[in-house]
Amino acid sequence: MGKLIDGKQIAKDLRAAVAVQTEKLATQGITPGLAVILVGDDPASEIYVRNKERAAGKVGVNAQTIKYPADASEAEVLAKIAELNADDSVDAILVQSPVPSQIDEHKVQEAIDPRKDVDGFHPENIGRLYANREGYYPVANTPRGIMTMLHHEGVDVAGKHVVVIGRSILVGRPMAALLQGANATVSLLHRYTPASLTELLVSEADVVIVATGVAGLIKGSELKAGAVVIDVGINRLEDGSLVGDVDFASAEPVASLITPVPGGVGPMTIATLLQTTVELAAQHHGVALEDPWQTI
């Protein structure tokens, strides 16, 4: 039987550690500032953005949400980003994804000052990640949160074969880069990977990370016994329930460790966002921070 990885609890511990850091920064007169831009009225995005602002407030991060209607122009959003880049009280900026089609998401991501790029989507930061550069730079929060979960569970990926399914810039690509940086052998699969190859690679994987948006794509019968299974999918069924990209009922008995949906990877995304915000604030003010896990 697979042991559940309790993302909710790990995220809670991480938020507590971040709160300790903000308290220390406060003694130096520093309050980390996070600006979240939301364009349009996607119901899920509205919830995520509200949760970000709420979670930020609880750990001493000063968050502001800037909302635009669904027909807002790209120029308006770019002008706001320029204003936030120049605002000394703002350490971290993100634009909630997805954005409406009249807005070029890449242009918007590139407009954010790389030093305030809390999502790690700016090509400068992506380049640093792919080049495995040393030193601090922001990295996408979902894959970073997954690395934190694996570390927390004592899973060392060095020398392991990790299969990542899905190659988005939000999850799959930065995930593969982080894993390679941690000395894993990574297979990055996607919709054009032949089914027979997917089957072969998944059956030999020590760790499987699935981020496709296809409910129940990976079944227990496809996994190696004892595999670690990380499910990034959040799929809402017609009855309103949430399921992942992994068929949990069949995968759980085969896996050694498995994340549930909900309560697995999702909560780590927001906790890690707060962690990154505080790190950017510290960097901005030239203050050294302790590793949050040493403060728990």
Ligand SMILES: Nc1nc2c(c(=O)[nH]1)N[C@@H](CN(C=O)c1ccc(C(=O)N[C@@H](CCC(=O)O)C(=O)O)cc1)CN2
């Ligand atoms: N600019 C960004 N946009 C998006 C990101 C991102 O990291 N940066 N990620 C996702 C959305 N997201 C945060 O923004 C996010 C998704 C899911 C959760 C979460 O806690 N999920 C819960 C279930 C919540 C529900 O009921 O729907 C869980 O899995 O337990 C948090 C944040 C896309 N956009």
